Amino acid sequence: MSHDAHQAHGEGAHHGYTHHKDDHLRRLKRIEGQARGLQRMVNEDVYCIDILTQVSAMTKALESFALVLLDEHLNHCVAQAVAEGGDVAQTKLTEASAAIARLVRS
Amino acid sequence: MSHDAHQAHGEGAHHGYTHHKDDHLRRLKRIEGQARGLQRMVNEDVYCIDILTQVSAMTKALESFALVLLDEHLNHCVAQAVAEGGDVAQTKLTEASAAIARLVRS
Amino acid sequence: MSHDAHQAHGEGAHHGYTHHKDDHLRRLKRIEGQARGLQRMVNEDVYCIDILTQVSAMTKALESFALVLLDEHLNHCVAQAVAEGGDVAQTKLTEASAAIARLVRS
Amino acid sequence: MSHDAHQAHGEGAHHGYTHHKDDHLRRLKRIEGQARGLQRMVNEDVYCIDILTQVSAMTKALESFALVLLDEHLNHCVAQAVAEGGDVAQTKLTEASAAIARLVRS
Numbered sequence: 001m002s003h004d005a006h007q008a009h010g011e012g013a014h015h016g017y018t019h020h021k022d023d024h025l026r027r028l029k030r031i032e033g034q035a036r037g038l039q040r041m042v043n044e045d046v047y048c049i050d051i052l053t054q055v056s057a058m059t060k061a062l063e064s065f066a067l068v069l070l071d072e073h074l075n076h077c078v079a080q081a082v083a084e085g086g087d088v089a090q091t092k093l094t095e096a097s098a099a100i101a102r103l104v105r106s
Numbered sequence: 107m108s109h110d111a112h113q114a115h116g117e118g119a120h121h122g123y124t125h126h127k128d129d130h131l132r133r134l135k136r137i138e139g140q141a142r143g144l145q146r147m148v149n150e151d152v153y154c155i156d157i158l159t160q161v162s163a164m165t166k167a168l169e170s171f172a173l174v175l176l177d178e179h180l181n182h183c184v185a186q187a188v189a190e191g192g193d194v195a196q197t198k199l200t201e202a203s204a205a206i207a208r209l210v211r212s
Numbered sequence: 213m214s215h216d217a218h219q220a221h222g223e224g225a226h227h228g229y230t231h232h233k234d235d236h237l238r239r240l241k242r243i244e245g246q247a248r249g250l251q252r253m254v255n256e257d258v259y260c261i262d263i264l265t266q267v268s269a270m271t272k273a274l275e276s277f278a279l280v281l282l283d284e285h286l287n288h289c290v291a292q293a294v295a296e297g298g299d300v301a302q303t304k305l306t307e308a309s310a311a312i313a314r315l316v317r318s
Numbered sequence: 319m320s321h322d323a324h325q326a327h328g329e330g331a332h333h334g335y336t337h338h339k340d341d342h343l344r345r346l347k348r349i350e351g352q353a354r355g356l357q358r359m360v361n362e363d364v365y366c367i368d369i370l371t372q373v374s375a376m377t378k379a380l381e382s383f384a385l386v387l388l389d390e391h392l393n394h395c396v397a398q399a400v401a402e403g404g405d406v407a408q409t410k411l412t413e414a415s416a417a418i419a420r421l422v423r424s
Contacts, residue, residue, distance in 0.1 A: 015154050028145045035138035042130045048121050048179040049201050055172045056208040059165060063212070063316060066161045071309040073154040079305060082294040093291060095155050097283040102162040103316050104275060105423075106169070169422060177415040185411060188400040199397060203389040209422050210381060211317075227366050236360045244353035251346045260333050260391040261413050267384045268420040271377060275424070278373045285366040307367050314374040318381070 017072045027065050034058040066103055070096075123178045133171050140164040172209055176202075229284045239277050246270040278315055282308075335390045345383050352376040384421055388414075 017024060034054065041051050074096065081092040123130060140160065147157050180202065187198040229236060246266065253263050286308060293304040335342060352372065359369050392414065399410040 015151060017148070017154055017157075018151055021148060024148050025145055028141060028148065032138060032141035032145070035134060035141050039131055039134045039138070042123070042127060042134065045121060045124055048123055048175055048183060049205050051123075051175060052172055052179075052205045053208065055168060055175075056205075056212040059168055059172075059212045062161060062165055062168070066158055066165075067309070067313050067316060069154055069157060069161075070312065073158075074309060075305050077154060079294050079301070082291050083297065085295065089291070093287050097279070097286060099155050099158045099162075100282065100312055100315075101279050102159065103165075103312075104279060106162040106165040173415070173419050173422060176418065180415060181411050185400050185407070188397050189403065191401065195397070199393050203385070203392060206388065206418055206421075207385050209418075210385060227363060229360070229366055229369075230363055233360060237357055240353060240357045240360065244350060244357070247346060247350035247353050251343055251350070254335070254339060254342050254346065257333060257336055260335055260387055260395060261417050263335075263387060264384055264391075264417045265420065267380060267387075268417075268424040271380050271384075271424045274373060274377055274380070278370055278377075281366055281369060281373075285370075289366060311367050311370045311374075314371065315377075318374040318377045 015073070015077055017069050017076075020068075020072065024065070024069070027061070027068075031058060031061050031065065034061065063103075070099065070103070121179070121183055123175050123182075126174075126178065130171070130175070133167070133174075137164060137167050137171065140167065169209075176205065176209070227285070227289055229281050229288075232280075232284065236277070236281070239273070239280075243270060243273050243277070246273065275315075282311065282315070333391070333395055335387050335394075338386075338390065342383065342387070345379070345386075349376060349379050349383065352379065381421075388417065388421070 034057070038051060038054055038058070041054065078092045078096055081089045140163070144157060144160055144164070147160065184198045184202055187195045246269070250263060250266055250270070253266065290304045290308050293301045352375070356369060356372055356376070359372065396410045396414055399407045
């Protein structure tokens with residue numbers, strides 16, 4: 001379903017998040033660094049609890065990234081589709097709800 | 107506090123998780139790959155919802171890593187300290203509870 | 213902010229969820245029953261782990277209720293405000309994002 | 319499994335949490351009140367977002383109750399079983415890990 005919805009944008013589409021692409025890439029780069037930091041910690045036999053603290057920080061960073069992306073998606077893709085109305089609007093609302101449910105449950 | 111507890115192990119200590127170091131490194135390598143995959147998706151203007159799905163999968167992978175690590179920590183470090191008794195046992199139990207709270211809340 | 217947004221509906225407003233009021237009340241009645249069940253378990257010295265299992269079930273039930281309510285809110289209140297456009301649309305989108313963030317983090 | 323573990327305590331067993339029974343009952347009574355408050359809100363057509371805020375508060379209260387109970391369980395039931403050693407210790411550690419995983423994932 002998300003693929004069809006994507007097609008509706010046409011080629012070369014810009015999504016809500018593309019306005020802040022550099023911000024997102026910087027956040028993700030930092031998260032990638034945290035994943036590498038965890039490997040170094042395991043390799044160096046760092047104390048378990050300190051590794052878990054790092055995992056919690058990384059989970060929070062990932063969560064924040066998801067919430068920013070979702071906010072932009074609601075404000076751009078979903079809002080635009082709803083303003084235009086019709087089936088695409090309904091598809092967008094349904095898939096947004098499903099994505100929110102996955103985030104809340106993960 | 108976790109630093110003192112660590113010291114109690116002495117130099118070259120082996121924690122619960124060191125028995126499965128390769129497993130852990132493989133998991134973390136895969137998580138690092140997911141972080142790089144997300145950057146590629148943002149770079150290629152992939153549809154927001156598909157990125158969010160990937161974030162949920164990565165969060166779950168991170169959560170599973172934390173739970174495996176915590177289980178080993180309880181079975182080795184905490185169990186050993188409790189068997190020996192005394193202040194270290196209490197410290198380990200307190201810091202394990204705090205780590206669990208951080209995981210539940212993150 | 214949510215109060216202003218509410219006022220925008222005028223007196224006797226019907227929100228998205230009012231169409232399924234009986235469903236919601238039934239779900240919440242069951243959740244209230246779970247809270248009472250937990251008190252009975254504590255009173256009867258039921259084994260801790262069994263109480264925790266019941267808490268997890270109750271948390272999931274509460275989460276499902278929130279997700280259904282949020283889905284209806286997006287499909288009715290938010291979609292209607294967006295279709296009408298203007299400041300109210302922006303307010304609704306902002307407060308929906310804030311509510312989603314609270315759910316993801318709780 | 320948790321039933322067998324319970325039996326190991328014998329009749330009239332006191333678990334870790336029984337020392338703070340009144341505290342727990344007070345917390346659960348408040349949570350039950352929140353569940354009733356939500357029903358009143360739905361009945362009175364309160365704005366969706368305000369209901370969701372209340373659900374987040376209730377989820378946090380439930381989470382805190384679970385964390386306190388788990389902490390007491392680790393400090394009493396699990397610690398005691400580990401100090402005694404043997405199969406019961408292993409059973410307790412395994413079921414504690416499973417309960418933590420359910421809390422982290424719910």
